[in-house]
Amino acid sequence: MSSGADDAPVSARADLATAAVLLALGIAIIVESWGMPRFVVQSGTGLTAPGIVPGFHGAMIVLLAGLLGLRSLRQAGTKGAPATDVGSVALTAALGLIYAVGLIGRLPFWLAAALFVFSFTACFEWRASAGRRVRRLAEAAVLGLLTGGAVTYVFERIFLVRLP
Amino acid sequence: MNDPFTMLAGGFSYVLGGGAIFHALWATLLGIVVGALPGLTATMGVALLTTLTFSMGPQVAMLVLVCVYVGAIYGGSRSAILLNIPGTPASAASTLDGYPLAMQGQAGRAMGISTLGSWLGTLFGTLMLAIFAPTLGDFALSFGSYEMFWVALFGIIIAGSLSGGDSLKGYLAGFIGLFVATVGQESNHAYARFAFGNSDLAGGLGLLPVLVGVFGVSEVMGAMRGATVQAVSSKIDSVIPRISDVTKYWRTILRSGGLGTFIGAMPGLGEDIAAWTSYAAAKRTSKERHLFGKGSVEGLMAAETGESACVPGAIIPVLTLGVPGSAPAAVLMAAMMIHGLNPGPMLAISTPEFIYQIVAMLIIADMVKLIYGLILVRPLLWVLLIPRSRLMPIVFVLCTIGAYAITSRLFDVYVMLGAGLVGFILRELKFPMAPLVLGVVLGELLDKNLLRGLVLSGGDISPFFTRPISAFLFALTLLATLYAVPGLPGRLRGMLRRKPA
Incomplete structure (x- = not known):
């Protein structure tokens, strides 16, 4: 929706590398969230476990990073703007x-x-x-x-x- | 019971007490300068000033921040017209017709139109805020945890879908922001998430150090990369606006004002989208369509009115839902929280007068902006030509003070630096920043309401989808997601068109 020289696309290879880094981040978040204490005794249900929300975020990051990776594989060969200063x-x-x-x-x-x-x-x-x-x-x-x-x-x- | 006019008069008398005009004068000027300088954005201006006005009372601090916000969104059009570089992303649409006008020797007229359009836009938006915010606030009181969860998620999804560029990266940015907000002690059991035994991390990543990093440090790095700028001409015609420009385009002004306010009120869609949408709508309905892009007065007027109407529009959901309408409004909301004003549905109950105080602040800022717009022409041109190698280190020094000021921890300076580097890399990879900010700001809201909803329903997730408002918000979120799937909107439209035949 915006104009200007800054709008040149990112190369598919850069997108693939970004996706890999974010995928690793998402998996690390899920693993770390899973390992958090659940506080089942205190809450009775375990529904206030600290890991639920970050685990959800981690799962979404994994899903979206996966999609980004797949997309960059389909668009392989797209050249990005030349490196800036x-x-x-x-x-x-x-x-x-x-x-x-x-x-x-x-x-x-x-x-x-x-x-x-x-x-x-x-x-x-x-x-x-x-x-x-x-x-x-x-x-x-x-x-x-x-x-x-x-x-x-x-x-x-x-x-x-x-x-x- | 509470007559709006009495409340508004009360708002003015409250805001105008204690040397407020002095603060409005310097803050609006600072906002215009920050907005006009390419590389410094409204979000950055509001974020820096939030920490620097930390020791002031809430009344003065809010006035200063509102003035900087209003001024910066307007200031961006100066560089758009004179340099063909939008001073803030919001002014990108203004370059299309502003710069051609300047090239035709009508730089003064273009600046006059931008001043007038921006003034009318903010005035229109403020009127809408005064009319709708109290009613919407009452409606928002019926929202429970389930609804607030969807409001937060909807904000991030719609910001990702529509904030320009790649929506997949928009969502990723939003969830990265949400993740950043989870670091540190959570509210139920005070368990320190992702702290790894570090007491600084257990305290969480401060909202403002992260924002100052993403919008200050990474913008300094980005600005040092570009080429030096040159002004279009040193001869400038009169900036006094013509009455005929208003009477001729009153329809465009009203339409852009309405569109700008509406887009502002949508969570996460900022001034840049308001300007582009108003511009596109004006182009579609204009009789002078052929002039658009070649120096159309109507096009410039539409873009300026739209972006400036968006400012009060973006404050509407802050006051009614506790969800920001744009990136600078997100920082403004953070500032409100720091100063103990509790933005959100409870505001209408706890401090209903605050809504009218904000209205008074917006009007004061708008008037000061008009005066500066008409008298400050040449000094602003000089400011635009300050070399970046001299300006940017000073901005960086201010960033470190801003990050440090709130809690006096050196850790916050490191957080700022880290957020700046990560923000810069994400920007280079074309990740939009608005969803990221929204994620950081809305993280706690989403976190608390998701867990509270689950506890209330005993682990049953169906209330998130079956309660009427929840179902509606869920449907909106789903629609916003589907809209962003490449090719899907076109296919759906095709299916709908085929059916009736």
Whole structure:
């Protein structure tokens, strides 16, 4: 129902792999739900067993993933859109991971935020622009410090939100 | 007993107390900016602001969130018109005629039409909310556990069937969302499901960290991938709307308003579907059909009115059933729960005045939006051109604060990160996100009502199918599923056509 370049289909092979992963997830959910205590003594009937609802979800995931897998086998050979800019996505994910797992909680929040914004902006603009790199780096540093300071001030003092 | 006009006046006086206009002004502006920036959606704006307004009172927090929601859905049309990129998915239909109008040197007129259409749409939808929400709320009081189970399942199935793209993947996304909601202690025996001895997991995956991850982090990752944007032109004609555009297309405005509100009120169908449906309906009945896609004023008006009427429409089921009508409304509902307002059928009993307070908030947001729409032209153009390499890290920092703020657990930041990565991969594999969100939000409702229904009936599942409303909702769910089976609707139509002959 929507338009745009993003609508290119996913390749049949990617769908098959997704179906396999989801099938495994669904089976794991069913196995885990089955192993949950049933609390038959407490409830008298066992109808409040914690495993019923997740077991139902797991069964539906298995069923739907199976259908997805069968469909992808029938449509084998369908080519998907060419891979998008993997480098940028990987860089974003890596920087986000270092910031959220490595920096937050170990450094004061304003410093962690400043370092993250600086390195993010610097990395992407370094790749994009050949000239004026020194100026870009300086701008990134200023942006990082401003963000760290402003965010810390606004949320801690005005919104009274606790920061990591 | 409770006269609607007195209640509405009460709603206004309640909302307008305590510097509310100030909050409405900044929140609507923020919403428009968030909506206008490609890569930041209304859902993300509402999710982030939910956690950031956590320490405010419920009255101010709700006003801020409603303003961000209304503003963001409108703001998306700015980038649709000027850049040919929908700022939020809701504005995709606006690119079809908005951008051609801008290319013809009528960018200002297009923005004026979008402002006016959006203003009228929200106003129309709000009127419908004020009229129908109290009655529907009374009706919903007759729903028991069996019915609520179907309402939750119907929401996920219809979101999967119709939220655009692949319905099989829509259902899968919905059930993955439902599964995510089961992690942690359940309500009957406090057994920690899928915790594996970890005390953080036993507390469950927080609704908002998951939503901020799926809509914040994964959108940041997606946004860093695209090419840089360029505005269509720096010369913009007058944005003051023409009265003739309204008088000429009043039928389109009313039809789109009605369609938008109705689609909003259906669980899980969001603003994008409202806009596309209104656009298609206008095209089918228009005398100027040949202009559609080439810069039709009527087409743009239909899309804008439809998407903006959907906003109050999507809040109707939140207030009456406790089931969200769209993804941003799902987050709004989560915010209501956090602030101790209990959305759902009981609202009509416990706090009937809240419905009218929401009406007052919507009207205030709509008026502020109109003012900004007419005066903020150039500043919004500058905002659109901020490089993503500078904006996105700041958004990411806000996401981490948002995830952390509610319970002050670093675990929630990791949940956000995990949800963001998984959300990004699912998006890349063309899984729609609306059913996923609905699943996470409705998981508890479905869980509680399925088990409660089973206990009440002593393990007999027949009441789920035999009670009149249950049977009706089951039939609707089944129809929504059958509709999505490839080729089946056409075959059924063929069979029906052959019979009378």
